[in-house]
Amino acid sequence: MVATYTEALNFIHGRDRFKKAPTLKRMRYFMKLLGDPQEHLSMIHVAGTNGKGSTVAFLRDLLMADGQTVGTFTSPFITRFNERISRDGVPISDDDLVAMVNQVQPVVAQLDQELAEKGPTEFEIDTALMFCYFAAHPVDTVVVEVGLGGLFDSTNIITPAVSVITTIGMDHMRLLGDTIPEIAAQKAGIIKPHVPVVCGRLTADALAVMDQTAARQATQVAALDRNFQVTRQPTDQWGERFDYRYQEWHWSHLQEDLLGQYQVDNAATALTAFVTYQSQRHAAIDAATVRNGLAHTAWPGRFERLNDQPLIAIDGAHNEPAMVEMAQLLRQHFATNEVYIVLAVLADKQYTQMVQTLLTVPNVHLIVTQFAGPGKRAAATPLALEEAVPQHDRITMAADWPAALKQALGTMSAEDLLLLTGSLYFISEVRHYFKDDAAE
Incomplete structure (x- = not known):
């Protein structure tokens, strides 16, 4: 048992950072022993080389503008660890983090004893803490950011309502592969049977991997520049202005506060995921919600x-x-x-x-x-x-x-x-x- 916030952080950060082998078997067993809290959550899963955090933030604010309570799981944190697990943008409290650590710690000790390759890693524990927290403090939707890659990421035990892949680029090659198609295959690992997929600005070879994976999983990909379009408009204000088109949804002069063409891409990707998610739930999609959600998005550390x-x-x-x-x-x-x-x-x-x-x-x-x-x-x-x-x-x-x-x-x-x-x-x-x- 931990008694203080400092002890809780020491327990989390004291664990190994990486798995010994690429497998989700241990994570699935870990969650089974905790009662599979992830099974009771409605989730959107976000992977990608860059743009994950901003896309999560846009999604959070679009869903909140719709009146939903929204959980988010992000990494790394900018100021305090608690930011990684947030409810409507408010980080988990120190007391709740202590309570969640005390909930998972006995199970971690059990796995340390049972498993020859040792028990859960730091990120597996972070993920478990998040699932347990949102099961105990219910929200309408949880937006879950992948930690690294996708296929073998600890978060990939979920079946989300929508899967999102923001960008594919050369990063973490030692773990994910040396070519864009190899890295894309790792990110495409989050694509699940019959779960719609939304992709940001991908190269043709990366998008081909997404389409092939989606076809095997009996689902389809909505991709930026192919299925939905965004056009950046000149503005003399801080931020970006753009027009957006996807199927029957057309909005002009959308405004967001984050600078850069890539943030326009992230906003459009998040918006398409929001539209897809709302359509699945037969929920309303109105212009005021979209405008307010995008206009209010802030994301620390992004320009x-x-x-x-x-x-x-x-x-x-x-x-x-x-x-x-x-x-x-x-x-x-x-x-x-x-x-x-x-x-x-x-x-x-x-x-x-x-x-x-x-x-x-x-x-x-x-x-x-x-x-x-x-x-x-x-x-x-x-x-x-x-x-x-x-x-x-x-x-x-x-x-x-x-x-x-x-x-x-x-x-x-x-x-x-x-x-x-x-x-x-x-x-x-x-x-x-x-x-x-x-x-x-």
């Missing part, structure tokens, strides 16, 4: 403004596909500003390509630095990041990110943009610093 003058933002872009999207966003929204980027990246990412991609934007000035990585995962050194380009007059180094921040602020003008990016763990550290300062 989030921390300061207005000078403009300081953070973004959790942490792999090469995300940096390609970031470069496009900077060209679209900040072509007339000088852009100072403080970049820190985990060493196991494709940081060479990430640096090179950012420097394709002509008004970008890069300050490469490092941070304390999570657990045993180290950040790439500033020297390693700088050596991503043989010679460049728009890249400098700083020993740590506070020094990089000071260097940028000492150089830039009030009209310029300062962006800190490269890792969700990094921007979590930065966000703490800015928000704690604001609180004082």
Whole structure:
């Protein structure tokens, strides 16, 4: 038994992070011993390389605008672990987390004794805590984000009402495969018999994998650019404006507060999943709900403004596909500003390509630095990041990110943009610093 929140977190974080073998057998047994709480939940399942968190946030707000109570399961957290399990956007309380840990801990101890390859991993326990919490505190719908991959992810013991796959890109290749079709096959693992599938902007080879998998599961894929369309409209406000078309649903001048073409794609993907889910339930779909839901969506750490003058933002872009999207966003929204980027990246990412991609934007000035990585995962050194380009007059180094921040602020003008990016763990550290300062 744990008595305090700190003890609960120590129990969770004290577990192994990864499974010894790709299988869901242990997770299914774990949940069976807990009474299979997931069997009583109405769920939407969201996988993808990038865009999962934002898509979950759009879905949450669309469902809430419809008057539903909505549970969400997301990772990683930005400020506190509790964010991972939230009800109507409010994180699980410390007391409820302690209660849930006390519910699963005896079962974990039993599995530790019974199973030769050891009991549940940290993420399996996170998933179990979430299922138990929403079974004990019922909501209308739970939006569940996949942790890693799809096929063997701990969340993949569910049969959702709708499966969503946001994007497919090169990330976690050591675990998921070295080609887009291989990675797509892992993500397509969440496709279940007769459960409709919604896909975001996928390459032709990734979409082919989705279609083939869906056909085997006797279901169909609604894909962005093929079955539903989104057209970005110019706007002088912060955020994005767009038109949307899917079957008989057409909405013009939808507004959302998150910047970037990829956020337009995420909003459209979430909207299609919402329409599909509501249609299944024979529930109303009206324009006011759609407009209000999308307009109110905020997602910490996704081109989030921390300061207005000078403009300081953070973004959790942490792999090469995300940096390609970031470069496009900077060209679209900040072509007339000088852009100072403080970049820190985990060493196991494709940081060479990430640096090179950012420097394709002509008004970008890069300050490469490092941070304390999570657990045993180290950040790439500033020297390693700088050596991503043989010679460049728009890249400098700083020993740590506070020094990089000071260097940028000492150089830039009030009209310029300062962006800190490269890792969700990094921007979590930065966000703490800015928000704690604001609180004082």
